[in-house]
Each structure stands twice: as structure tokens, then as C-alpha cells.
Amino acid sequence: MINVTKSYLGNKDKFIAYVDRIYDTGWLTNQGPLVMALEQRLQEYLGVRNIILTNNGTIALQIAYRALGLTGSAITTPFSFVATTSSLQWEGIRPIFADIDEATWNIDPERIEACIAPDTSAIVATHVFGNPCAVEHIQRIANRHNLKVVYDGAHAFGVRHGGQSVFNWGDISTLSFHATKLFHTIEGGAIVTNDDALAARIRLLCNFGIVDTDIIQGIGINAKLNEFSAAMGLCILDDIEDILDQRAEIGQRYERELGGYFDLQAPQPGSQRNYSYFPVALANELQLLRSREQLNDNGINPRRYFYPSLDTLEYLQPQAPQPRSRALSRRVLCLPIYPGLPPKVQSRVIQTLIHESIHSEQASRALFNPLVRAFDLAQPQLTVATCKRIS
Structure with missing residues (x-):
């Protein structure tokens, strides 16, 4: 793996x-x-x-x-x-x-x-x-x-x-x-x-x-x-400068090729990155679990960082729920990044994630289309985009 x-x-x-x-x-x-x-x-x-x-x-x-x-x-x-x-x-x-x-x-x-x-x-x-x-x-x-x-x-x-x-x-x-x-x-x-x-x-x-x-x-x-x-x-x-350079090269490729499909962590203004990890936030937990399974099937073992949200831990209760953290923790998957990661392996990671993302989007649209048609029959002025906003 x-x-x-x-x-x-x-x-x-x-x-x-x-x-x-x-x-x-x-x-x-x-x-x-x-x-x-x-x-x-x-x-x-x-x-x-x-x-x-x-x-x-x-x-x-x-x-x-x-x-x-x-x-x-x-x-x-x-x-x-x-x-x-x-x-x-x-x-x-x-x-x-x-x-x-x-x-x-x-x-x-x-x-x-x-x-x-x-x-x-x-x-x-x-x-x-x-x-x-x-x-x-x-x-x-x-x-x-x-x-x-x-x-x-x-x-x-x-x-x-x-x-x-x-x-x-x-x-x-x-x-x-x-x-x-x-x-x-x-x-x-x-x-x-x-x-x-x-x-x-x-x-x-x-x-x-x-x-x-x-x-x-x-x-x-x-x-x-x-x-x-x-x-x-x-x-x-x-070797630290070479380590950082290799991580940056891998991380920046992930950014270029995955940024259009997934939510990425926004850098703090005025700072520089070290690419110690490369996290992506998928659309939802179901997509995360499916993507992880597909990656595992391709010999790749990503990790869920950080899951679960710490405000849910039993030994820390009672705690006020933290909805943003809970939502994000269900969506984030960290991808392989380290010096010497073969480019073909990184390509496999990227292609697998994009394929699963497109498949999930198509499945969602197939499920959603009957609802769109129902709205169109009842209120023809409603567009697909409007229905998505309503949903």
C-alpha cells in the first residue's frame, strides 16, 4: 500500500x-x-x-x-x-x-x-x-x-x-x-x-x-x-530544503489538478506553506468513504484527518456542538505526500478522486432530475439552477 x-x-x-x-x-x-x-x-x-x-x-x-x-x-x-x-x-x-x-x-x-x-x-x-x-x-x-x-x-x-x-x-x-x-x-x-x-x-x-x-x-x-x-x-x-522542495512540487500539482473538484484549505494571508500534509474536503462523507474505498482498491491508503471532531469525544462531555468542525471532519481526506512519491502514483490518486467525484455528481443529478421535472410542470418559470438553490 x-x-x-x-x-x-x-x-x-x-x-x-x-x-x-x-x-x-x-x-x-x-x-x-x-x-x-x-x-x-x-x-x-x-x-x-x-x-x-x-x-x-x-x-x-x-x-x-x-x-x-x-x-x-x-x-x-x-x-x-x-x-x-x-x-x-x-x-x-x-x-x-x-x-x-x-x-x-x-x-x-x-x-x-x-x-x-x-x-x-x-x-x-x-x-x-x-x-x-x-x-x-x-x-x-x-x-x-x-x-x-x-x-x-x-x-x-x-x-x-x-x-x-x-x-x-x-x-x-x-x-x-x-x-x-x-x-x-x-x-x-x-x-x-x-x-x-x-x-x-x-x-x-x-x-x-x-x-x-x-x-x-x-x-x-x-x-x-x-x-x-x-x-x-x-x-x-x-536534507531539509530538498524535502520541502519535493513536497511543494507534489502539493502544487495536487492543487492544480484537484482544485476545480474539491474544497482545499485556504492559506493564511502573509504565510508560506510547508506541505506537511495535503488535505482535500470532499462533497460529503459518503463521497469520502467511496473515494477512500476506490483508492484502497488501487493500492493507496489515505487518512481521515481529523476525525472525529474533538467536541464529540465522550470523555470531554458536556460540550457545546461545533457544527463547522463536525461538518468538515466528515469530509476531509489526506492524500499521499512525501519525498520520492512516484508521479504515476500521484496520477493514480488524482484520477481516482476525479473519477469518483464525477460519478457522484452524475448519480446526484440522476436522482435530482425527477424533482426538477416536477417543479417544471408545476412552475415552468423555475430553472434547474433555482431548484438546486431550493434543495
């Missing part, structure tokens, strides 16, 4: 050379030299002040909440990977959902303020599929209500907004370096902040609160990245 992504492994000889260094030093974890080198290189590449590597992206979110002292509730998006919300609930912070913008698919800032409760301490927003949120608008809301802002940037590696890294917005941004991401460390994540004091607190939280061998300063947990993971990250960072 051709899956929605394929982990990029980088140059094998380079990786083995790093592994040889690990064997020579015997330093496997606890802020080893490769972890420190990767942090420095990522800080420079991304253009951020402080980046702290972690052993996964979910714990990066949990530490972000702890470092900021969040309590009570947080306004968040119902259209994201489950970890954005489950990490809040895990930390005893009540998620309150604000529905999404129908074009960008990110949290709609116009809906945030109405959701703020007396105990709300933060806004936790996701740059969905790497598309930046309306960060300026969100910051103004946060300033008015004295709220912290955390961005889940799991999909936003390398994305820039307003001429700078999107991770420079908010109090903290978190990243995922899971093997499925365009930049990865096999398993891993990171926390970004421009606040030096906050960065120091995060480092303590990531290492059990240990200052040195004789001093423990408060509670912490083990969130450290190991040297083997850092070695993989260093190898992949060497």
Missing part, C-alpha cells in the same frame, strides 16, 4: 557515523552532544530564540501547560489531532471549544471571546496542517483578557508568517518530531519560547526538576531526547 506518508530516513552513512560517535563516547541520553548540536542547529534554522528538545510532541504540550501555570479552562480548537485536547484534559485543564474558520480550518478568532469563562487561563490553538492561525488577532484577544497563548505547531515545521518563524508567536509553541512528520527524530518533539526565564523553567521540568546532582528544584518529569534520535534529526536537517 502507498500510505499517506513515508518516513524520510536521510543518508545512512551519515547516520552510522553519528552512531559510531555514540558508541565511542557511551553517552546515550541526558543532554548529550548530539542533542545539544541539534538544538543549536534548529534554533538557527528556524530563527527562534530558545528551543528545547523533548522525547515526543504530546509531552511538549503537557510541559508547556505546566511551565505557564495554566489552570481552570482553555479555549481550543475541535479540529486537531486528539493530543491537543487530551493533553489539556490530562493536566486537569478543561477544554472549551471554539469553532473553526470555514476557509483556513483553524480556530476562528471571532468565536473565541464568547467562549471565555471566568476560569479561562489560555488559548491553545493549532496551526492545522501547517497553516498558520490568525496569530495577530488571537494575540489581541489574549492581551485584552490576560490569557496565555500556546500554539500546537506539530505540522508547522519551517513555516513562516509575516517574514518570521510562526513559532515566534504566542508564549509557547510546541512541535512534533514523530516519524511521520516532514522533519523527525524517529520519536521526539520540541518547545519554543522567546522568554529566557520560561525556557529555563521548561528545561527543569523536562529533567525531573534537577538543577544539578545535589539540587532538585520543584517537580518535573523525564522528557529528554536521546542521542540516537538526535542523530536522525541531524541527518534529516541536512
Whole structure:
């Protein structure tokens, strides 16, 4: 099966050379030299002040909440990977959902303020599929209500907004370096902040609160990245521009050939894309299920991201329904996109989707035509277009 992504492994000889260094030093974890080198290189590449590597992206979110002292509730998006919300609930912070913008698919800032409760301490927003949120608008809301802002940037590696890294917005941004991401460390994540004091607190939280061998300063947990993971990250960072270029080429072809048939995510003005994923919104859930089945029959395995809408999860109830997120979650399918995806496979994906779309449209018209004829007999002045609007 051709899956929605394929982990990029980088140059094998380079990786083995790093592994040889690990064997020579015997330093496997606890802020080893490769972890420190990767942090420095990522800080420079991304253009951020402080980046702290972690052993996964979910714990990066949990530490972000702890470092900021969040309590009570947080306004968040119902259209994201489950970890954005489950990490809040895990930390005893009540998620309150604000529905999404129908074009960008990110949290709609116009809906945030109405959701703020007396105990709300933060806004936790996701740059969905790497598309930046309306960060300026969100910051103004946060300033008015004295709220912290955390961005889940799991999909936003390398994305820039307003001429700078999107991770420079908010109090903290978190990243995922899971093997499925365009930049990865096999398993891993990171926390970004421009606040030096906050960065120091995060480092303590990531290492059990240990200052040195004789001093423990408060509670912490083990969130450290190991040297083997850092070695993989260093190898992949060497190739990151080629990775981004190949993804852009594949993504832009999808845009050209599918844009006339399906709804695509609208980019945030003033930002650039990294094509970490390529989602399409089909006409309805039935068309999605049929298209997925047809793709599976052709050896292609797309994924439903993000389904279900998080406001429907049983362990988060009661929640106000979020109709935009629920509707979109039933329509979105992510297509294969990764360096080395064969053009003929991409052609198969495109042709299968278009064929199913045309077939669905024809079936709908066949079903609809008797209704049109009935209207025409009763009211000849009604056109087919009018009947469609009525329906």
C-alpha cells in the first residue's frame, strides 16, 4: 500500500557515523552532544530564540501547560489531532471549544471571546496542517483578557508568517518530531519560547526538576531526547530544503489538478506553506468513504484527518456542538505526500478522486432530475439552477 506518508530516513552513512560517535563516547541520553548540536542547529534554522528538545510532541504540550501555570479552562480548537485536547484534559485543564474558520480550518478568532469563562487561563490553538492561525488577532484577544497563548505547531515545521518563524508567536509553541512528520527524530518533539526565564523553567521540568546532582528544584518529569534520535534529526536537517522542495512540487500539482473538484484549505494571508500534509474536503462523507474505498482498491491508503471532531469525544462531555468542525471532519481526506512519491502514483490518486467525484455528481443529478421535472410542470418559470438553490 502507498500510505499517506513515508518516513524520510536521510543518508545512512551519515547516520552510522553519528552512531559510531555514540558508541565511542557511551553517552546515550541526558543532554548529550548530539542533542545539544541539534538544538543549536534548529534554533538557527528556524530563527527562534530558545528551543528545547523533548522525547515526543504530546509531552511538549503537557510541559508547556505546566511551565505557564495554566489552570481552570482553555479555549481550543475541535479540529486537531486528539493530543491537543487530551493533553489539556490530562493536566486537569478543561477544554472549551471554539469553532473553526470555514476557509483556513483553524480556530476562528471571532468565536473565541464568547467562549471565555471566568476560569479561562489560555488559548491553545493549532496551526492545522501547517497553516498558520490568525496569530495577530488571537494575540489581541489574549492581551485584552490576560490569557496565555500556546500554539500546537506539530505540522508547522519551517513555516513562516509575516517574514518570521510562526513559532515566534504566542508564549509557547510546541512541535512534533514523530516519524511521520516532514522533519523527525524517529520519536521526539520540541518547545519554543522567546522568554529566557520560561525556557529555563521548561528545561527543569523536562529533567525531573534537577538543577544539578545535589539540587532538585520543584517537580518535573523525564522528557529528554536521546542521542540516537538526535542523530536522525541531524541527518534529516541536512536534507531539509530538498524535502520541502519535493513536497511543494507534489502539493502544487495536487492543487492544480484537484482544485476545480474539491474544497482545499485556504492559506493564511502573509504565510508560506510547508506541505506537511495535503488535505482535500470532499462533497460529503459518503463521497469520502467511496473515494477512500476506490483508492484502497488501487493500492493507496489515505487518512481521515481529523476525525472525529474533538467536541464529540465522550470523555470531554458536556460540550457545546461545533457544527463547522463536525461538518468538515466528515469530509476531509489526506492524500499521499512525501519525498520520492512516484508521479504515476500521484496520477493514480488524482484520477481516482476525479473519477469518483464525477460519478457522484452524475448519480446526484440522476436522482435530482425527477424533482426538477416536477417543479417544471408545476412552475415552468423555475430553472434547474433555482431548484438546486431550493434543495
